[in-house]
Amino acid sequence: MNSTFPQLLSQWAKEVEAALQHYFKPAAAPPLLYDAMAYSLFAGGKRIRPILAMLGAEICGQPRQNALPAACALECIHVYSLIHDDLPAMDNASLRRGKPANHKVFGEAIGILAGDGLLTYAFELLAEHYPQNCSALVLELAKAAGPEGMVGGQTLDMIAPQKTFLTSAFASLNFQSPPSNPPQQLLERIHRLKTGALLKTSIKLGALVAQAPKEQLDAIEQYGHHLGLAFQIVDDILDTIGANTGKTATDLDNQKLTYPALFGLETSKNLAQQAYQKAIHALEIFPNSPAKNHLENLAKFVVEQYHTKNNPST
Amino acid sequence: MNSTFPQLLSQWAKEVEAALQHYFKPAAAPPLLYDAMAYSLFAGGKRIRPILAMLGAEICGQPRQNALPAACALECIHVYSLIHDDLPAMDNASLRRGKPANHKVFGEAIGILAGDGLLTYAFELLAEHYPQNCSALVLELAKAAGPEGMVGGQTLDMIAPQKTFLTSAFASLNFQSPPSNPPQQLLERIHRLKTGALLKTSIKLGALVAQAPKEQLDAIEQYGHHLGLAFQIVDDILDTIGANTGKTATDLDNQKLTYPALFGLETSKNLAQQAYQKAIHALEIFPNSPAKNHLENLAKFVVEQYHTKNNPST
Numbered sequence: 100m101n102s103t104f105p106q107l108l109s110q111w112a113k114e115v116e117a118a119l120q121h122y123f124k125p126a127a128a129p130p131l132l133y134d135a136m137a138y139s140l141f142a143g144g145k146r147i148r149p150i151l152a153m154l155g156a157e158i159c160g161q162p163r164q165n166a167l168p169a170a171c172a173l174e175c176i177h178v179y180s181l182i183h184d185d186l187p188a189m190d191n192a193s194l195r196r197g198k199p200a201n202h203k204v205f206g207e208a209i210g211i212l213a214g215d216g217l218l219t220y221a222f223e224l225l226a227e228h229y230p231q232n233c234s235a236l237v238l239e240l241a242k243a244a245g246p247e248g249m250v251g252g253q254t255l256d257m258i259a260p261q262k263t264f265l266t267s268a269f270a271s272l273n274f275q276s277p278p279s280n281p282p283q284q285l286l287e288r289i290h291r292l293k294t295g296a297l298l299k300t301s302i303k304l305g306a307l308v309a310q311a312p313k314e315q316l317d318a319i320e321q322y323g324h325h326l327g328l329a330f331q332i333v334d335d336i337l338d339t340i341g342a343n344t345g346k347t348a349t350d351l352d353n354q355k356l357t358y359p360a361l362f363g364l365e366t367s368k369n370l371a372q373q374a375y376q377k378a379i380h381a382l383e384i385f386p387n388s389p390a391k392n393h394l395e396n397l398a399k400f401v402v403e404q405y406h407t408k409n410n411p412s413t
Numbered sequence: 414m415n416s417t418f419p420q421l422l423s424q425w426a427k428e429v430e431a432a433l434q435h436y437f438k439p440a441a442a443p444p445l446l447y448d449a450m451a452y453s454l455f456a457g458g459k460r461i462r463p464i465l466a467m468l469g470a471e472i473c474g475q476p477r478q479n480a481l482p483a484a485c486a487l488e489c490i491h492v493y494s495l496i497h498d499d500l501p502a503m504d505n506a507s508l509r510r511g512k513p514a515n516h517k518v519f520g521e522a523i524g525i526l527a528g529d530g531l532l533t534y535a536f537e538l539l540a541e542h543y544p545q546n547c548s549a550l551v552l553e554l555a556k557a558a559g560p561e562g563m564v565g566g567q568t569l570d571m572i573a574p575q576k577t578f579l580t581s582a583f584a585s586l587n588f589q590s591p592p593s594n595p596p597q598q599l600l601e602r603i604h605r606l607k608t609g610a611l612l613k614t615s616i617k618l619g620a621l622v623a624q625a626p627k628e629q630l631d632a633i634e635q636y637g638h639h640l641g642l643a644f645q646i647v648d649d650i651l652d653t654i655g656a657n658t659g660k661t662a663t664d665l666d667n668q669k670l671t672y673p674a675l676f677g678l679e680t681s682k683n684l685a686q687q688a689y690q691k692a693i694h695a696l697e698i699f700p701n702s703p704a705k706n707h708l709e710n711l712a713k714f715v716v717e718q719y720h721t722k723n724n725p726s727t
Contacts, residue, residue: 129565129572132564183529211497216559216560223551227548238540240536246530254443
């Protein structure tokens with residue numbers, strides 16, 4: 100792997116940070132609400148979704164700066180989902196990225212409202228900055244974030260802890276009878292909706308900003324799908340081996356369905372590797388370019404995280 | 414008042430009901446989430462916001478049916494706000510429209526997610542059905558519903574109960590020193606943001622669907638502003654005289670700032686009457702039409718509710 104790639108990631112994250120400072124301007128919001136939204140929005144993070152949007156625009160031939168408002172909208176959606184997921188009624192997490200969770204600082208009511216505010220503001224950003232292709236962008240983001248996407252995935256995640264998934268989760272999937280390999284099917288559906296949908300949409304928003312032709316959009320969608328899968332498997336692995344820092348309520352504590360719990364660690368690593376290969380393969384239709392190279396490195400970076408985190412010397 | 418107006422309202426509400434059945438179709442959502450969203454979306458209600466959108470399109474020269482998807486989006490936003498407002502961390506209400514509140518039936522986690530899902534779906538509806546003027550519609554709705562609108566108003570409402578508003582609320586308004594008439598200023602700001610913003614936007618979305626010229630949009634906005642104010646004052650009055658049924662956690666229980674608490678009942682009724690007059694006045698630029706007549710009757714109906722509800726024989 101290109102040794103400068105982590106440096107590139109951190110440089111792009113700084114561009115995202117500056118864009119958030121520039122575009123996140125609900126100036127007339129009550130100061131307390133503004134503070135609560137900003138507390139979580141500017142709490143750091145890898146900014147993977149915004150970076151995907153930027154690279155998605157770039158691989159389709161546009162300057163990545165054109166995707167910055169969409170990138171900020173994606174981060175608003177991602178951060179709102181973290182705030183709501185951490186609430187006592189949901190995952191009941193008291194830490195996020197090593198800092199007290201939003202509701203621990205501002206209280207549950209303001210935490211709920213800060214999430215609602217960020218979610219709504221994301222669509223304001225798209226409508227304001229992309230009047231020409233507003234419809235395609237809003238439709239893509241709303242579908243990925245809404246009841247058939249991320250919110251749906253979080254619902255399944257809440258009702259499908261390992262101990263009860265055979266009853267409630269099957270009912271929620273409307274299965275007439277249990278399928279042959281139900282846990283894997285359910286697990287993949289949860290991940291696809293909860294994490295995968297927004298990751299896939301992140302790079303797709305960049306391609307939509309660039310008004311990419313259908314063939315490119317399809318390839319981008321494939322890349323995003325497999326990257327999202329790899330991302331989630333690796334996140335499960337990191338939770339399992341205890342390498343995910345800054346979280347208090349891990350999926351293990353909450354007895355959630357995870358890849359290592361279902362397949363064991365080694366098979367999970369192989370599944371992540373397969374997803375990585377498919378992501379790379381999807382990019383083959385694009386001519387060589389720095390953006391293509393970056394997206395290949397990004398996928399590699401995602402699947403190799405457990406090596407790095409498991410072995411602090413690397 | 415035209416004796417058939419309440420019948421007209423109930424006929425339009427049925428049109429909204431049918432439109433919701435037609436347009437609210439997150440078919441791939443987990444059934445439990447779908448049920449939770451539908452439970453509140455189809456729990457009745459006067460459907461005032463959707464009706465305003467329909468009449469807004471009609472007074473600007475378009476068939477009101479063209480505004481139905483926008484009308485459904487408005488109702489999704491309104492219903493999401495009710496679900497989140499009723500949560501234990503917020504108003505802690507166990508009844509809504511005479512039925513158990515959403516979180517009482519589905520639990521807090523699913524209640525939060527059902528609200529998130531409806532909020533997101535509203536933007537999907539606008540993007541899908543109005544590709545031509547998506548940007549104007551999404552921008553209008555997001556601003557009215559977001560941190561500078563409804564979510565901001567709910568924040569002020571949460572942090573400004575009567576007993577503490579002189580401290581926390583002033584701070585939240587960023588006042589350097591208390592203004593001359595702070596409670597009225599704060600009360601009006603809360604209502605303008607919490608209820609007024611979405612009511613005003615409701616009729617404005619109809620006018621935007623009709624691609625109305627600026628002069629008409631401005632008049633519609635004035636009407637919506639004063640109607641929203643009248644609506645909120647009357648709602649406060651109904652809470653005070655105990656005529657609001659189907660609510661358990663009233664604003665009085667939660668010691669919230671209300672018009673009657675601040676001005677007394679008679680002055681509040683006069684303020685509602687003044688707002689009504691200003692709403693009617695704003696419509697003067699429109700030529701006579703059934704839609705204009707309906708909007709006048711709607712404003713009259715809103716301010717006369719306390720007569721009706723206070724005296725069951727009328």
